[in-house]
Amino acid sequence: MVDDTIKQIDDLFYPKxxxxxxxxxxxxxxxxxxxxxxxxxxxxxxxxxxxxPKGGEIMGMKAYPxxxxxxxxxxxxxxxxxxxxxxxxxxxxxxxxVKAVQFFTSGFSETGEQQGKxxxxxxxxxxxxxxxxxxxxxxxxxxxxxxxxxxxSEFPKEHGSVAYLCQSGGNSIHLVQMGAPRGIRxxxxxxxxxxxxxxxxxxLDYFAQDPETEIICLYIEGVRQGQRFVDALTNATRKKPVxxxxxxxxxxxxxxxxxxxxxxxxxxxxxxxxxKKLGIIRVYSLEELSDVLVTFxxxxxxxxxxxxxxxVGGGASVLAADDCENNGLAxxxxxxxxxxxxxxxxxxxxxxxxxxxDSQLIIWDPEHFLETIKIISEWDGIDLIIxxxxxxxxxxxxxxxxxxxxxxxxxxxxSHKSSKKPIAMVIQPxxxxxxxxxxxxxxxxxxxAGMPVYPTASRAANAIKKHIEYNKWKEVSF
Amino acid sequence: MVDDTIKQIDDLFYPKxxxxxxxxxxxxxxxxxxxxxxxxxxxxxxxxxxxxPKGGEIMGMKAYPxxxxxxxxxxxxxxxxxxxxxxxxxxxxxxxxVKAVQFFTSGFSETGEQQGKxxxxxxxxxxxxxxxxxxxxxxxxxxxxxxxxxxxSEFPKEHGSVAYLCQSGGNSIHLVQMGAPRGIRxxxxxxxxxxxxxxxxxxLDYFAQDPETEIICLYIEGVRQGQRFVDALTNATRKKPVxxxxxxxxxxxxxxxxxxxxxxxxxxxxxxxxxKKLGIIRVYSLEELSDVLVTFxxxxxxxxxxxxxxxVGGGASVLAADDCENNGLAxxxxxxxxxxxxxxxxxxxxxxxxxxxDSQLIIWDPEHFLETIKIISEWDGIDLIIxxxxxxxxxxxxxxxxxxxxxxxxxxxxSHKSSKKPIAMVIQPxxxxxxxxxxxxxxxxxxxAGMPVYPTASRAANAIKKHIEYNKWKEVSF
Numbered sequence: 023m024v025d026d027t028i029k030q031i032d033d034l035f036y037p038k039x040x041x042x043x044x045x046x047x048x049x050x051x052x053x054x055x056x057x058x059x060x061x062x063x064x065x066x067x068x069x070x071x072x073x074x075p076k077g078g079e080i081m082g083m084k085a086y087p088x089x090x091x092x093x094x095x096x097x098x099x100x101x102x103x104x105x106x107x108x109x110x111x112x113x114x115x116x117x118x119x120v121k122a123v124q125f126f127t128s129g130f131s132e133t134g135e136q137q138g139k140x141x142x143x144x145x146x147x148x149x150x151x152x153x154x155x156x157x158x159x160x161x162x163x164x165x166x167x168x169x170x171x172x173x174x175s176e177f178p179k180e181h182g183s184v185a186y187l188c189q190s191g192g193n194s195i196h197l198v199q200m201g202a203p204r205g206i207r208x209x210x211x212x213x214x215x216x217x218x219x220x221x222x223x224x225x226l227d228y229f230a231q232d233p234e235t236e237i238i239c240l241y242i243e244g245v246r247q248g249q250r251f252v253d254a255l256t257n258a259t260r261k262k263p264v265x266x267x268x269x270x271x272x273x274x275x276x277x278x279x280x281x282x283x284x285x286x287x288x289x290x291x292x293x294x295x296x297x298k299k300l301g302i303i304r305v306y307s308l309e310e311l312s313d314v315l316v317t318f319x320x321x322x323x324x325x326x327x328x329x330x331x332x333x334v335g336g337g338a339s340v341l342a343a344d345d346c347e348n349n350g351l352a353x354x355x356x357x358x359x360x361x362x363x364x365x366x367x368x369x370x371x372x373x374x375x376x377x378x379x380d381s382q383l384i385i386w387d388p389e390h391f392l393e394t395i396k397i398i399s400e401w402d403g404i405d406l407i408i409x410x411x412x413x414x415x416x417x418x419x420x421x422x423x424x425x426x427x428x429x430x431x432x433x434x435x436x437s438h439k440s441s442k443k444p445i446a447m448v449i450q451p452x453x454x455x456x457x458x459x460x461x462x463x464x465x466x467x468x469x470x471a472g473m474p475v476y477p478t479a480s481r482a483a484n485a486i487k488k489h490i491e492y493n494k495w496k497e498v499s500f
Numbered sequence: 501m502v503d504d505t506i507k508q509i510d511d512l513f514y515p516k517x518x519x520x521x522x523x524x525x526x527x528x529x530x531x532x533x534x535x536x537x538x539x540x541x542x543x544x545x546x547x548x549x550x551x552x553p554k555g556g557e558i559m560g561m562k563a564y565p566x567x568x569x570x571x572x573x574x575x576x577x578x579x580x581x582x583x584x585x586x587x588x589x590x591x592x593x594x595x596x597x598v599k600a601v602q603f604f605t606s607g608f609s610e611t612g613e614q615q616g617k618x619x620x621x622x623x624x625x626x627x628x629x630x631x632x633x634x635x636x637x638x639x640x641x642x643x644x645x646x647x648x649x650x651x652x653s654e655f656p657k658e659h660g661s662v663a664y665l666c667q668s669g670g671n672s673i674h675l676v677q678m679g680a681p682r683g684i685r686x687x688x689x690x691x692x693x694x695x696x697x698x699x700x701x702x703x704l705d706y707f708a709q710d711p712e713t714e715i716i717c718l719y720i721e722g723v724r725q726g727q728r729f730v731d732a733l734t735n736a737t738r739k740k741p742v743x744x745x746x747x748x749x750x751x752x753x754x755x756x757x758x759x760x761x762x763x764x765x766x767x768x769x770x771x772x773x774x775x776k777k778l779g780i781i782r783v784y785s786l787e788e789l790s791d792v793l794v795t796f797x798x799x800x801x802x803x804x805x806x807x808x809x810x811x812v813g814g815g816a817s818v819l820a821a822d823d824c825e826n827n828g829l830a831x832x833x834x835x836x837x838x839x840x841x842x843x844x845x846x847x848x849x850x851x852x853x854x855x856x857x858d859s860q861l862i863i864w865d866p867e868h869f870l871e872t873i874k875i876i877s878e879w880d881g882i883d884l885i886i887x888x889x890x891x892x893x894x895x896x897x898x899x900x901x902x903x904x905x906x907x908x909x910x911x912x913x914x915s916h917k918s919s920k921k922p923i924a925m926v927i928q929p930x931x932x933x934x935x936x937x938x939x940x941x942x943x944x945x946x947x948x949a950g951m952p953v954y955p956t957a958s959r960a961a962n963a964i965k966k967h968i969e970y971n972k973w974k975e976v977s978f
Contacts, residue, residue, distance in 0.1 A: 105849060129849030132814075138848075190815025196891070200931055243818060269818040272825030274809075274855065277833060281852035282814035306826075307819065307958065331752075336610075336760035337668025340721060340747040341785065347750030348784075355755060370616075371583060371607030374759035377752065413674065451929070453678055455937040462933050480785065 030155055031220065031228040034122050035166040035210050037098035039069040041089055041120075043111060044103035044127075047074050049081045053102050057126070060172040064179065067170055069094065089114040097121050100163060105129030105141060108159070112145040116152030122220075123149070125159030131216055131284030132160055142284075146218040160283060161215025162191035165198070165208065168234065173213070174198070182207020183236035184315055185229040187222060189214060189243045189283050190269065193308060197241075200312045203462065205469040206319060209234040216284045221246040223254040230258035237318050239265040239311060243279035245288070255300055260500075263318055263492060265303040267311050268293050301495040303488050313476055313485035320474035322444055323493045326405050327351040327486060330398050331378035331479070333410025333448075334385065334430065339378035342410055342448070342479035349483035353377055354403050363397055377404075385426060388433040392440045399442040406444050408482055409434050411464065413450035414457040431464040438471060447475045448482050508633055509698065509706040512600050513644040513688050515576035517547040519567055519598075521589060522581035522605075525552050527559045531580050535604070538650040542657065545648055547572065567592040575599050578641060583607030583619060586637070590623040594630030600698075601627070603637030609694050609762035610638055620762075624696040638761060639693025640669035643676070643686065646712065651691070652676070660685020661714035662793060663707040665700060667692060667721045667761050668747065671786060675719075678790045681940065683947040684797060687712040694762045699724040701732040708736035715796050717743040717789060721757035723766070733778055738978075741796055741970060743781045745789050746771050779973040781966050791954055791963035798952035800922055801971045804883050805829040805964060808876050809856035809957070811888025811926075812863065812908065817856035820888055820926070820957035827961035831855055832881050841875055855882075863904060866911040870918045877920040884922050886960055887912050889942065891928035892935040909942040916949060925953045926960050 040061075045054050058081050061070050071092045072085040079085060086092050089099065089111070099120050101111055105127050115123050130142035142159065149156045157163055162173045167181040173191075177198050184201075186208055188194035194213040201208075209232065212225050222245055229238045238258055245251045258264050270279030271290045297304040305311045329351045331342050343353050356364075356377050364375040367383075367390045374380040379398070383391040399407060411434060414427045438445050449465050452458035468475050476482035518539075523532050536559050539548050549570045550563040557563060564570050567577065567589070577598050579589055583605050593601050608620035620637065627634045635641055640651045645659040651669075655676050662679075664686055666672035672691040679686075687710065690703050700723055707716045716736055723729045736742050748757030749768045775782040783789045807829045809820050821831050834842075834855050842853040845861075845868045852858040857876070861869040877885060889912060892905045916923050927943050930936035946953050954960035 133848045192813040193815035272822050274831030275822035278818040278821045278856050335670040337671035340756040343756045344750050344753035353752030370611045378756050455940050458936045459933040
């Protein structure tokens, strides 16, 4: 049974034909664009059949009045019809022999009303009896770049190794978009909403065995089958890192989760204990989730976090050191021998070589900056380097300084090659749009070089610390 | 004596004449641009005398070989010479009858070396005997938009009510730049570095009595006169809110602070106890400092934080509710009577009216969205509203959706007028530069309307909670 489900889910990520039921005949309507644009953007290679009672053509494709008018087999139905049509559609899907239906449609158990709950039960029963699987209702569906399947036009086309199981459509979009410029790429994403049929455990079991997935992250509001989910987590954590963002932990959050996906949430302490026991990396926001993903994707598996901080700016160094130590990364002072070697070419005024290193060499003497990185990275006392690139807004932007930020970014990027230890970059995003463009461009260079990039030292340290804790847990537990 | 110092500091923020000693003759050198450009940018109205051994002209101004060659009186000297010339310059300042010298020059006690420490003592002694005050050494100096005095070309020209005493030049620049698009304006900023003469207590006493200052914020690495500083804080907190960012709290941070400004830091617990006793609002990053300033500048003095959350996006609402509750703001459920009133015009599918309110009316039916705000804001159970505007990256950006973000932003902005309670806005910054430009533009509209804007719900809730705690402390303590 479980193996059947795994095979079924795998098919869904690679459907050969999709019917879009409920696409308005106006191709410029939001729903038409929302669901049809990704088909074109991603060059989906299978068949696509818009279904609309009026028939005709939508975006150059023949539209069919009903599902049963489609002359060929249909693997997968994406439903954007109103809730009151769901029962009939479900019956049509059984007749047509469809493998699965994804309901974008909302108005089910998440309303909290008896009517919506009954409707959800009804379609689920028809589906189970008829051998059709449901994704949702009340969800965005599936993204699988390798299968050229997406529910969002602007998602990356390239695939990666992260699977994301997300109960919220919006939170699925936000994380993928946030992760894109940081180099995070996904094997598969499932936005699964109310989980009336295929639920969190089904998808988790699937991702645990999926050869295309190396890291699993979850946004979960509530769980349909408690014990089964614990079993699925136990299995998944033995095979891959699992990162969890639990939504609806506080009172109002839980109430909102109930209204959002009909989820019954359970106590925060239960989740905490579970995470601790199973080595699940728990995070508390989408931002933190993206930080941790960046770390797992681009940092080696360190088991100690002694850190050297390198950058320009005395006050920024002080705060970065505080941020690291407050987040559990030690910043050991360099021994006298190393400081002496650095002082041979580092002017004392305006610089510091103790750790943090606050060094203007990065601007005025790049060669010696590279030498600095080489020297400190050879010291056994540190495991990694955090490089600081302040926002361009704190550098003068007139004539002769114009390239200062560019020079610093370039020197830091090259220094990566002379370092014996991994470098995690903190690139503060520019505050004003002009500056933001520059810091974004710099970020892209570092990401292309395969480096982890974070917006603040505090977020970098927090994510790196969680990675180290996971690596230590894994060593002890396996 | 104290009153003399206050008068002296006041004069420094409004100097009538400035000599710039150590300006290179090449007007495009970084130091020349750094210090001379603000003179032109801010239309400084007093006299400016560049001093350079070669004489001649710099940027159209006559340059004098030495300070004593200047035919007129000089109020204020900005020194950018190397450290070894500091003693001679200090003697020249005494001869010339200068009121104060600001040393951008570094290479003093912050090096940790005996030579630098002795040099700092030496210039300080000459200054004291000769009746000249020192700002720094190793600092950026003074910003006073009303006095048309600035050390940074790109600082806002408009003045405000926040005074900022900052031991770090870089951290002074970063906060002012970060605060600018959020509407924070300053009465005066002092970057005071090693504090060899004028120190944190002198400036704090000044700001406490300054009629142009309503809120005081401090970035302090270490304190020169411990008991005097406690007295100065006691006095200041009785008059104005005081917000403290203490740099150098952890081990490496403290070491970095010593290398940065020669500061001797003391235990974190001592600072915590002091803040608690005196009602000082303690923050832990420049970002948090700017959040708290935004709140003090743009939120009324609430004493309870029951919050309604309003926006679009189920998952975003769940996380925002968690963020608020985790940061101490309650999100009470609306009573049935209010929910019923909202359900008269809010479709059940895809929306929620319990609190958080997740309502697509903001896009499709702005009139009823305004009605929603009016109805909930009249309920006694809430004290404020947090409005959520997700990043533009999570809205489709094709033809027919193009204006979706604009419509939402506009509706939310107008709703501010139908609300009986203050609205704090969460505007997620766009991830990609194009989107960032749009979110930045939206932010500017809200800031122009006098509204507090934050980048995440978690940062909004944290700052609002600290404000409320201060308001309650103030009520009990005075």
